[in-house]
Amino acid sequence: MTPQRRKRLYLVLGIVVGVGAAAALALSAFRQNVTFYFIPTQVAAGAVHGDQSFRLGGMVSKGSVQRAAGSLQVRFVLTDFKHDVPVTYTGVLPDLFREGQGVIAHGHLGANGVFDADEVLAKHDEKYMPPKIAGTAPPTAAMQGGG
Amino acid sequence: MLPELGHFALVLALVLAGLQAFFGIAGPALGRDRWVAATTSAVAGQFVMVATAVGILVYAFVNFDFSVLYVAENSNSALPLMYRIAALWGAHEGSLLLWIFLLAVWTLAVAIVSRNLPERFAARVLGVLGVLSFGFLLFTLATSDPFRRLIPAAADGHDLNPLLQDPGLAVHPPILYTGYVGLAVAFSFACAAMLEGRMDPNWARWTRPWTTAAWAFLTCGITLGSWWSYYTLGWGGYWEWDPVENASFMPWLVATALIHSLAVTEKRGLFKSWTLLLAILGFSLSLLGTFLVRSGVLVSVHSFAADPSRGRFILAFLGIVIGGALALYAWRAPLLKSNAGFDLLSRESFLLFNNILLVVAAATVLGGTLAPLIGDTMGQTSLSVGPPYFRPTFLLAMVPLLLLLSVGIHAAWKRGRLEVAVKPLVVTLAVAGILGAATVFGFYGGRHALAITGFTIGGWIILSSLLDPIDRLRRHLSLSRAVLGMTLAHIGLAVAVIALTGVESYTSERDIALGRGESAHVGDYDFRLMGTQELEGPNYSATRATVDVSRAGRMITTLYPEVRQFWVQQQTRKIAGIYNLHGTDLFIALGDNLGAGRWSLRAQIRPLITLLWLGPLFMALGGALALSDRRYRLERAAARAGVAGTAHGEAQ
Numbered sequence: 001m002t003p004q005r006r007k008r009l010y011l012v013l014g015i016v017v018g019v020g021a022a023a024a025l026a027l028s029a030f031r032q033n034v035t036f037y038f039i040p041t042q043v044a045a046g047a048v049h050g051d052q053s054f055r056l057g058g059m060v061s062k063g064s065v066q067r068a069a070g071s072l073q074v075r076f077v078l079t080d081f082k083h084d085v086p087v088t089y090t091g092v093l094p095d096l097f098r099e100g101q102g103v104i105a106h107g108h109l110g111a112n113g114v115f116d117a118d119e120v121l122a123k124h125d126e127k128y129m130p131p132k133i134a135g136t137a138p139p140t141a142a143m144q145g146g147g
Numbered sequence: 148m149l150p151e152l153g154h155f156a157l158v159l160a161l162v163l164a165g166l167q168a169f170f171g172i173a174g175p176a177l178g179r180d181r182w183v184a185a186t187t188s189a190v191a192g193q194f195v196m197v198a199t200a201v202g203i204l205v206y207a208f209v210n211f212d213f214s215v216l217y218v219a220e221n222s223n224s225a226l227p228l229m230y231r232i233a234a235l236w237g238a239h240e241g242s243l244l245l246w247i248f249l250l251a252v253w254t255l256a257v258a259i260v261s262r263n264l265p266e267r268f269a270a271r272v273l274g275v276l277g278v279l280s281f282g283f284l285l286f287t288l289a290t291s292d293p294f295r296r297l298i299p300a301a302a303d304g305h306d307l308n309p310l311l312q313d314p315g316l317a318v319h320p321p322i323l324y325t326g327y328v329g330l331a332v333a334f335s336f337a338c339a340a341m342l343e344g345r346m347d348p349n350w351a352r353w354t355r356p357w358t359t360a361a362w363a364f365l366t367c368g369i370t371l372g373s374w375w376s377y378y379t380l381g382w383g384g385y386w387e388w389d390p391v392e393n394a395s396f397m398p399w400l401v402a403t404a405l406i407h408s409l410a411v412t413e414k415r416g417l418f419k420s421w422t423l424l425l426a427i428l429g430f431s432l433s434l435l436g437t438f439l440v441r442s443g444v445l446v447s448v449h450s451f452a453a454d455p456s457r458g459r460f461i462l463a464f465l466g467i468v469i470g471g472a473l474a475l476y477a478w479r480a481p482l483l484k485s486n487a488g489f490d491l492l493s494r495e496s497f498l499l500f501n502n503i504l505l506v507v508a509a510a511t512v513l514g515g516t517l518a519p520l521i522g523d524t525m526g527q528t529s530l531s532v533g534p535p536y537f538r539p540t541f542l543l544a545m546v547p548l549l550l551l552l553s554v555g556i557h558a559a560w561k562r563g564r565l566e567v568a569v570k571p572l573v574v575t576l577a578v579a580g581i582l583g584a585a586t587v588f589g590f591y592g593g594r595h596a597l598a599i600t601g602f603t604i605g606g607w608i609i610l611s612s613l614l615d616p617i618d619r620l621r622r623h624l625s626l627s628r629a630v631l632g633m634t635l636a637h638i639g640l641a642v643a644v645i646a647l648t649g650v651e652s653y654t655s656e657r658d659i660a661l662g663r664g665e666s667a668h669v670g671d672y673d674f675r676l677m678g679t680q681e682l683e684g685p686n687y688s689a690t691r692a693t694v695d696v697s698r699a700g701r702m703i704t705t706l707y708p709e710v711r712q713f714w715v716q717q718q719t720r721k722i723a724g725i726y727n728l729h730g731t732d733l734f735i736a737l738g739d740n741l742g743a744g745r746w747s748l749r750a751q752i753r754p755l756i757t758l759l760w761l762g763p764l765f766m767a768l769g770g771a772l773a774l775s776d777r778r779y780r781l782e783r784a785a786a787r788a789g790v791a792g793t794a795h796g797e798a799q
Contacts, residue, residue, distance in 0.1 A: 026540045033535035070743030091658040092738035
C-alpha cells in the first residue's frame with residue numbers, strides 16, 4: 001500500500017466512523033424524542049400507554065369552550081365526530097382557534113380522562129382538517145374542504 | 148375574455164417549453180445547429196407567454212374580477228391594493244404560477260448571460276430547464292388552473308387569508324421561491340455536463356455565480372419567513388422545525404455544501420462527480436419541498452389544503468426528474484474522474500468535511516421530516532417529530548462544522564501546512580473564550596456552559612475570519628471581492644450563532660392575565676396594561692391594548708399590541724407590540740378577552756434577536772459580493788469583446 005493510498009484509507013475510515021456515529025446518535029435521539037399523534041377514537045380505544053405525552057388532533061366541539069372569567073385556564077372538547085376528549089389548557093390560544101376548527105394539542109392524558117395540554121396549535125388554512133379526521137367528518141364539514 | 152387569454156397563454160407556454168426542451172436536448176445530441184439556435188427563441192417565447200399569464204391574473208386581482216374562481220377565493224372588494232397583488236401567491240394555484248414565472252425569469256437570464264458559453268452546452272442547459280418548465284406548466288394546466296371561471300360571478304370575494312395580509316408576506320414567498328427555483332439552474336448545468344459526457348474546465352466557474360445567487364436568495368427567503376412567523380404566526384417562535392420550514396432548510400444546507408464543493412472544483416478540478424451529485428440533490432430537495440407543501444401529506448402549520456391528485460402528480464414528476472438525473476449520473480459520472488491528490492490538512496479536506504457535515508445535517512433533517520410519513524404508511528399510529536429530535540441531532544453536525552470552519556479557512560490548497568496558522572488560531576480562540584465567558588458571567592449572569600460554548604465558537608469564527616484580510620491589508624495586498632464576500636458570509640454565520648445562543652439561553656416568556664392597571668413581572672421587566680380601545684381598519688375591526696413597559700421602576704416604552712378581527716373570513720390575527728432595546732426584543736401580544744375585564748397576553752424578552760436577522764443578511768450580502776468578483780466580470784467583458792470565454796481572473 002502506498003503512503004498516498006494509506007492516507008486515503010484513513011480518511012475514508014474516519015468519515016465512515018464519523019457518519020456512523022452521527023447516524024447512531026441521530027437514531028437514539030429519534031427513539032427518545034418522537035411523539036405520537038392520536039385522534040380521539042384511538043384514545044378511546046386505549047392507544048395511549050401510561051403517562052406518555054402525545055399530540056392529539058381533532059375539531060373543537062361546538063359550544064364546548066369554557067373559561068372561568070378572568071383566568072387563563074380554558075376547557076374545551078376535541079372531537080373526531082365519533083369520540084370526544086375533554087382538554088384543559090392554561091395560556092394564550094392561537095389566532096385560528098375557534099369552535100368547529102381543527103387543532104392539534106400537545107400534552108398528556110390525566111387519570112380522569114382529561115387531556116392536559118401544554119401547547120395548542122391551529123392551522124393557518126381554514127380548509128384544514130387534522131389528518132385522519134377528514135374521512136370521518138360529517139358531509140357539511142367535508143364540503144368546506146372541497147372548494 | 149381576458150382570463151381565457153391567460154389560460155391560452157399558459158397553453159402556448161407549455162408548447163414552447165416542450166419545444167425548448169426538445170431543441171435544447173435533441174439539437175446538440177443530433178448535431179443539428181439550427182435546432183440549437185432555435186432553443187433561445189423558444190426561451191424568449193415561453194417567457195413572454197408566462198409573463199402575459201401572470202400579468203392577466205394580476206390585472207384580474209387589481210380590478211376585482213370575481214368571475215375568476217381564484218380571485219374570488221383570495222380577494223375582496225375591501226382588500227388594499229398591495230395585498231390584492233400579493234394575493235397572487237396567497238394560495239396554491241397562484242404560487243405555482245409564481246414558481247413557473249420565476250423559472251422563466253431564471254431561464255431567460257441564463258439565456259442572456261450564457262451567450263459566451265459554447266453554443267451546444269448552453270442549449271443543453273436551456274433544454275433541461277425546458278423540461279422542468281414543461282413539467283410545472285403541465286401540472287398547472289392539469290390540476291391547478293388559476294384562470295378557472297366562477298359562473299355566476301361572486302358578488303364579492305372570500306378575502307385573502309388574514310395571516311397573509313402583512314408586508315412581510317408580500318415579499319417572503321417571491322424571494323424564497325427565487326432561491327428554490329434558482330437551484331434549478333445549477334441542476335441544469337450539472338445535467339448538461341453529464342449529457343455532454345465531459346466537464347469543461349471552466350464548468351465550475353460558469354455554474355458558481357448562479358448557485359451563489361440562488362443560495363443568497365434562499366438565505367434571505369428563509370430569514371424573512373422566520374421573521375414573519377416571529378411576529379405574526381408563532382407567538383414569538385422564529386423556528387419550529389415545521390415540515391415546511393424544513394422543506395426550505397434542506398435545499399439551503401445542500402446548496403451551502405454545493406457552493407463550497409464548487410470552489411474546490413473551480414480551483415483544483417477535484418470533487419467533480421460529488422459536485423454534480425450535490426447539484427442534483429439540491430434541486431431534488433426543493434422539488435421534494437414543493438411536494439410536501441402542496442400535497443398536504445404532512446401535518447404542518449403551513450400546509451395548504453390537501454389534494455391527493457396534486458400530490459400524485461408532483462410525486463410522479465419528482466420521480467421522473469430525480470430518477471432521470473440520477474440515472475444520467477450513474478451512466479455518465481464515471482467519465483468525469485479527477486486524479487489529483489491532496490493532504491489530510493489541506494483546504495480540500497476541510498471543505499470535504501464541511502460537505503459531509505452539511506449533507507449529514509440535511510439528512511437528519513430529512514429523516515425527521517419524513518419519519519411521520521413513513522410511520523403512517525407502515526403502521527397504525529402516526530408519529531410527530533419536533534424540536535426535541537431536531538435540536539440535538541442538528542447541533543451534532545453543526546458544532547464540528549463551526550469548529551472546523553475557523554481552522555479550515557487557514558489551510559492552504561493541496562498541501563497541508565497549518566503550522567504557521569497554529570499560533571494565531573490559538574490566540575483568537577483564547578480571546579474568543581475569554582470574551583464569551585466574560586459576556587456570560589459579567590453581563591447575563593449565571594453559569595451557562597452551553598452559552599459560553601456558543602459565544603466562544605461565534606467569536607472565534609469572527610476573529611479568525613478577520614486574520615487573513617487584516618494581514619493582507621497590512622501588507623498592502625489586494626483583497627478580491629470573492630475573499631471579502633467569503634469573509635462577510637462567515638462572519639454572518641458567526642453572528643447568527645451568537646444570536647441563537649443568546650436567544651435560546653436567555654429568553655424569558657410568560658402568558659399573563661391582566662386587568663386595566665394590573666402589571667406582571669417578566670424577566671427584568673414589568674408589563675402594565677393601561678387599557679384597551681376599539682379601532683377600525685379597511686377590512687377589519689381591531690382591539691388595541693396599551694401596555695407600558697418598565698424596568699426597575701423606570702419607564703422604557705409603551706407598546707400597542709392588537710387583535711384584528713377580519714370581517715369576511717371571521718378570522719382573528721394578532722399584531723404583536725415589539726420594542727427593540729439594544730438588540731433585545733421586548734415583545735407583547737394580546738390574546739383573548741377573558742371576561743371580568745381581564746385580557747390574556749403573552750410577554751417575551753428575547754436578547755440578541757436582532758442579530759438573528761442580521762447574520763443571514765450578512766451571509767446573503769457576502770454571496771452578492773462574491774458574485775460581483777472580477778473574474779466573472781472579466782469573463783463577460785471578454786465575451787462582449789467577441790473573444791471566446793477564455794479570460795482567467797485571479798485564482799485566489
